[in-house]
Amino acid sequence: MTFFDVFSSLLLLLAEFAFVLGISPLLVGILRKVRARSQRREGATVWQPYRDLRKLFSKGTVYAESSSAVTPYAPWISLAALLGAVPFIPWFFLPGPLGFAGDLIVVVGLLALSRFMTALAALDAGSTFGGMGSSRDMWIGALAEPTFLLVIFAWGAPAGSTQASTIALYGLTLGVYQLSPATILATVAFVLLLLTETGRLPVDNPATHLELTMIHExxxxxxxxxDLALVELGKGVRFVLLTGLLLAVALPWGMALELSVLALLVGIALLLAKLLAATWAVGQLETRVAKWRLFRLTDLATLAVTLAFGSLALTYLVGVGS
Amino acid sequence: MITFPVLLLEIAATAVLLTAWLSLVHRRLDALVHIYSFQSLATAAVAFLVAYQYDAPLLALTGLLVLALNVVAIPWVLLRIRRELSIPPETNLFVSVRSSALAGLGCLLLSVAMVGPLTSVAEIPEAGLLPISVTVVLIGLFTTVARRKAFSQILGILVMENGVFLAGIALTYGLGLLLELGIAANLFILAVVSRLFLHRMKGSLDTVDADALRSLEG
Amino acid sequence: MDLGTLGTPLLAAALLSFLTGSLLGFSGPAASRRLARASLLLDLLGCAFLVPFALGVLLGGSGVTFPVSLPGFSTISPSLSLGLGVDSLSALFVFLLGFVGFAITLASLGYVPEYVHERPATLAGFYGLFLLSMLLVLLAETTFLFLVGWEAMTLVSYFLVVHEHGSWEVRKAGLSYLVMSHAAAASLLAGLILLTVDTGQFSFVPMSHAAALVPPVWQDVIFVALLIGFGTKAGLVPLHTWLPEAHPSAPSNVSALMSGVMIKIGIYGILRFVFLVLGGGQLWWGFTLITLGAVSALVGILNAIAQHDLKRLLAFSSVENIGIIFMALGASLVFQALGSPVLAALALLAGLFHTFNHALFKGLLFLGAGAVVGAVGTRNMEKMGGLARSMPGTAGTFLVGAMAISALPPFNGFVSEWLLFQAFFGSFATGSLATEMTFTATAAVLALASGLAAYCFVKAFGMTFLARPRSPEARGVVRDAPLAQRVGMGLMAGTCLTLGIIPVLAFPLFGGTLTELVHSGLPSYSALSWLGTLPRPSPSASGAGGTVALGVVALVLAAGILVAWALRRLGAPRPDPREAMWDCGMESPTPRMEYTASGYAQPILRIFSAYYGPREHAETTIRGGSRPGILATTGHFETEVSYPLVEQIYSPLTRSIVGFSRRFSRLQSGGIHAYLGYMILTLVVLLIAVRVAGGIFP
Known part of the structure; x- marks a missing residue:
């Protein structure tokens, strides 16, 4: 490994982090805009989340007297865990500078770590709402976990790897033929999972502050x-991570395979376009469904996990790695 | 090696499977009818693709028939029935949504285990088509058993019919025109008859709950 | 290190330390704290001797059994050699005993004088005997000595469980433990006798050579008998019912040792006899273990969630983890039977590593719970809260344990579950639909269990350490756990973190055992082991498997924390001001408004109501006042969770056994003559039996 390799890898890594951090407020803004428009409202500009973040970052923090050391540490660790998952998802360059170091099970683990810290912090001050949200978020997360694992298995089985970069590379060699009944089913299951994990409708309404329906809020x-800024940033990053993962595995086309400026620019531009389209689609989806009753979410979880399981059964049919 | 039409065909078949699965977990009758309509569209797409792939114009004709009857006519009749009889918009479940989804998985596993080995013998490129169609048949059958309202039972039979049609295509590659003509005609008659039946049932028992038929027992 | 010269003295020193330690405990007044401390110090020394002894075998040895000659342990008769021996497998568990035992004993040095108010010296004496008996089981090289050690272990642990025998509950738990253990021991005895008779060998090594000749039917019978015996000790569902009673009743350092080490001896038994002596057996053995493991994992964690007794919660979580270990063992057997030794080794590695990890974090959690329970004076989580501020050291280490057991990176629990997931993923190369679907379902169960474990431990940590104290007792806690206990817990927490970042540090320990048990060494892993790279299983020819460099993950995580910290800190005033809690503007919220442990668990109780069958009673009294009929004056709500296994299987079983025994109680006349008469009768019957049997089999 030459000095140039190390240097360029480091640069790419930083670019990935910057990309994810930088774009996450924009996607949140777009989601809000899409919803507002479909409700015949004008809505705030898509840049509003950046302004909110700037405002929040310029403010100080006040902690509850009853809180312990968990409260001040949790937002950092939670965000750090999400950022920690960034290198293990291919963004615009394959196989990615640190793609070798982690697979999708690690991504699941890091997302769980982030959720764990937030849920602990919610209990810390001792407020009633915190406990309620914490309990809800943890059980929804627990029910989502089997789906996540099985989807990873279903995506990974043809490529023989649980690593996102390997799966994406394998998908690129197949081109359009990576679409199969198995991968379609797995991807549908993952979309349900994405809505769950990122707290979108019909699971959680990110715009509500009504205690009966709040989960994340x-x-x-x-x-x-x-601290709130970090939390809000984390919410956006979580959305970008999961959407990016979906795009990397289901639509890896256009990623840079070599270190040239042109390929990278094309990769970044295409990724941006794909992310915007996916965000628009999620926003559209959100406006078309009503929030589900809390305990009906188990139906959603069961649907997702059975789809993922079914996709693995179909994988067997086509034959692994054939 | 899979060709592009076969790929499209697999995608369409997967759409049929997914819609069948969705019909297991959905409770609103109107939505179920729309889902069925979409499923029939996907079925018709399979028919057209197979017709193109194997150069079977008769099958394309069948596809047109599906398009006319299953996608447009039958849903239209069903929606009218629901409105005219003012059947409540949500179906009642014998089996919970959770168990229904699990049953869908069971259907899939069963057909993969039972029918899957046949596909390698048949040497057809679209390995998934036959198990998928058998799954759809089983899911349709399950729906007729697991739902309480006569209306959703009819929907189950319709889903089953789509599965049978798909299986017919997978096995015969377009020779099943007569078969399909027969099935489709039967179904249309079924839809009309069930309309009359539901009318009568509503008139004499004042409900369309299939459970109420037990009260007719001597 | 040459074991011939150093190993024997080390082992002798360890045995001697445990023996004198326990004798010291019994030698003086039972209430003496100094005596307890001295006795525990000797145990600590013994554990310290075990670690280099085990390491010597594991790293230096080639995995062969050889007898350890000790003065006094000479051969009694050729057919009944009273032999001690050690091979890679037993050395691995001796290492576990030594290392985890060391940390727990260190913590006990603080725990026993501080929190044990009844007869601390006696407790210390039995504690030493407990360590000794476990060591004996692990070193036994013949069925005879194994059974002697096994019984000793059971009896001594019984005395430890009923240490605080003033309470009725403790005595009841002890009885349940004793009865279950002996029913299991009977099954074990039957299995081992069959094995001994069928092979004609007492000693394990010749036994394993002869075991292949045992007819398959008898192998199956032996397997089932041994599974019942060892499964009960390990706490496998449906034989686990003693565990959630006994572990909470014992003093917490003993609970830590029982959950951390003793139930692992059940795992050792399965490995020793099913894997090594019987050589893996048929495919259905593996599937049985996987199924039982999956059921245990789910039953364990679901019951753990429903508890508000902190130690019972931890005990049920042990059942869950034993389930995970059994899944791994079962997967290993299946892969072995299907002829893929590499995957078998991977699954077994996951199982062994999880055994080790669970010993670490469960020991840690029980010790933390011990400190909390000792300080607050109750095991009920509803009466705790706010302890993170009064007991920061305990809270910090407990949090590490909670995160490790929830399988979160960068802790060791995540690593063993990762390995197991990779082994399951590997099944997609076996080409058998039944196997693949079984493993898929098992993977789903494992994922669900680990998600629920996170839920359970957010609840456990949150209710115990966070928010405001829910009772005056919790408010009155001013002192953290004693220093020695915090150091012991810190040692375990540190190991959890280290093994989570650089797991390969521990892998050389497992290499010999893998070769011995599944005839395939450690799965190959990258040379960059300092990055924490894990083995690269390659399930299919086309794939490259998955790799993980946990060191890199940890580095990225650390960098992320740094970035987030910088974002958070730059230009912010310090220290941050503190105000009353906001709680959506609620005026002076009280601790009674906090979420309770039961409230936290309620959604899961509802979702899995098919399992729990919760019965809810709600009562509200509405009386007049300023606005009649609107304001409730009193409210009462309670949920009762049924425990299906106990209610539907064990209770009828107990009733029928009691009824059956009652019929025979007439025999117990109490008169000495009657008993002498029975003896004569027995003698006569035996004589006749021998004669008759001799006639049939001359």
Whole structure:
């Protein structure tokens, strides 16, 4: 490994982090805009989340007297865990500078770590809402976990790997033929999972503050200022991560396979376009469904996990790695 | 090696499977009818693709028939029935949504285990088509058993019919025109008859709950 | 290190330390704290001797059994040699005993004088005997000595469980433990006798050579008998019912040792006899283990969630983890039977590593729970809360344990589950639909169980350590756990983190055992082991498997924390001001408004109501006042969770056994003559039996 390799890898890595951090507020803004438009409202500009973040970052924080050391540490660790998953998902370059170091099971673990910290922090101050949100978020997460694992298995089985970069590379060699009944079923299951994991409708309404329906918002009520900024940023990053993962595995076309400026630019531009389209689609999907009753979410989870399981059965049919 | 038409065909077949699965977990009758309509569209697409692939114009004709009857006519009749009889918009379940989804998985596993080995013998490129169609048949059958309202039972039979049609295509590659003509005609008659039946049932028992038929027992 | 010269003295020193330690405990007044401390110090020394002894065998040895000659342990008769021996497998578990035992004993040095108020010296004495008996089981090289050690272990642990025998509950738990253990021991005895008779060997090594000649039917019978015996000790569902009773009743350092080490001896038994002596057996053995493991994992974690007794929660979580270990063992057997030794080795590695990891974090959690229970004076989580501020050291280490057991990176629990997931993923290369679907379902169960474990431990940590104290007792806690206990827990927490970042540090320990058990060494892993790279299983010819460099993951995580910290800290005032809790503007919220442990668990109780069958009673009294009929004056809500296994299987079983025994109680006349008469009768019957049997089999 030459100095140039190390240097370029480091640069690419930084670019990935910057890309994910930078674009996440925009996608949140677009989601809000799509929803507003479909409700015949004008809505705030798509840049509003950046302004909110700037405002929050310029504020101080106040902690509850009853809180312990968990409250101030949790937002960092939670965000750090999400950022930690960035290198293990291919963004615009394959196989990615650190793609070798982690597979999708690690991504699941890091997402769980982030959720764990947020849920703990929600209990810390001792507010009623915090406990409620924490309990809800943890059980929804627990029910989503089998789906996540099985989808990874279904995506990975043809490529023989649980690593996102390997799966994406394998998908590129197949081209359009990577679409098969098995992968379609797995991808549908993953879309359900994405809505669950990122707290979108019909699972959680990110715009609500009604205690009966709050899940994520209830957990972060005690946060303010910079800590809240980190929490909000984390929410966006979570959405970008899962959407990016879906795109990398289901639509890997256009990623840079060599280190040239042109290929990278094309890769970044295409990724941007894909992300925007996916965000628009999620926003559209959100406006077409009503929020489900909390305990009906188990139906959604069961649907997702059975689809993922079924996709693995179909994988067997086609034959692994044939 | 899979060719592009076969790929499209597999995608369409997967759409049929997914819609069947969705019909297991959905409760609103109107939505179920729309899902069925979409499923029939996917079925017709399979027919057209196979017709193109194997150069079987008769099958394309069948596809047109499906398009006319299953996609447009039958859903239209069903929606009218629901409105005219003012059947409540949500179906009642014998079996919970969760168990229904699991049953869907069971159907799939069963058909993969039972029918899957046949596909390698048949040497057809679209390995998934036959198990998928058998799954759809089984899911349709399950729906007729697991739903309480006569209306959703009819929908189950219709889903089953799509599965049978798909299986017919997978096995015969377009020779099943007569078969399909027969099935389609039967179904249309079924839809009309069930309309009359539901009318009568509503008139004499004041409900369309199939459970109420038990009260007729001597 | 040459074992011939150093190993024997080390082992002798360890045995001697445990023996004198326990004798010391019994030698003086039972209430003496100094005596307890001295006795525990000797145990600590013994554990310290075991670690280099085991390492010597594991790293230096080639995995062959050889007798350890000790003065006094000479051969009694050729057919009944009273032999001690050690091979890679037993050395691995001796290492576990030594290392985890060391940390737990260190913590006990703080725990026993601080929190044990009844007869601390006696407790210390039995504690030493407990360590000794476990060591004996692990070193036994013949069925005879194995059974002696096994019984000793059961009896000594019984005395430890009923240490606080003033309470009725403790005595009941002890009885349940004793009865279950002996029913299991009977099954074990039957299995081992069959094995001994069928092979004609007492000693394990010749036994394993002869075991292949045992007819398959008898092999199956032996397998089932041994599974019942060892499964009960390990806490496998449906034989686990003693575990959630006994573990909470024992003093917490003993709970830690029982959950951390003793139930693992059940795993050792399965490995020793099913894997090594019987050589893996048929395909259905593996599937049985997987199924039982999956059921245990789910039953364990679902019951753990429903508890508000902190130690019972931990005990049920042990059942879950034993389930995970059994899944791994079963997967290994299946892969072995299907002829893929590499995957078998991977699954077994996952199982062994998880055995080790669970010993670490469950020991840690029980010790933390011990400190909390000792400080607050109750095991009920509803009466705790806010302890993170009064007991920061305990809270910090407990949090590490909770995260490790929830399989979160960068802790060791994640690594063993990752390995197991990779082994399951590997099944997609076996080409058998039944196997693949079984493993898919098992993977789903494992994922669900680990998700629920996270739920369970957010609840456990949150209710115990966070928010405001829910009772005056919790408010009155001013002191953290004693220093020695915090150091012991810190040692375990540190190991959890280290093994989570650089797991390969521990892998050389498992290499010999893997070769011995499944005839395939460690799966190959990258040379960049300092990055924490894990083995690269390659399930299919086309694939490259998955790799993970946990060191890199940890580095990225650390970098992320740094970035987030910088974002958070730059230009912010310090320290941050503190105000009353906001709680959506609620005026002076009280601790009674906090979410309770039961409230937290309620959604899961509802979702899995088919399992729990929760019965809810709600009562509200509405009386007049300023606005009649609107304001509730009193409210009462309770949920009762049924425990299907106990209610539907064990209770009828107990009733029928009691009824059956009652019929025979007439025999117990109490008069000495009657008993002498029975003895004569027995003698006569035996004589006749021998004569008759002799006639049939001359």
């Amino acid at each position: 209830a957990m972060v009520l005690e946060y303010g200022g910079r």
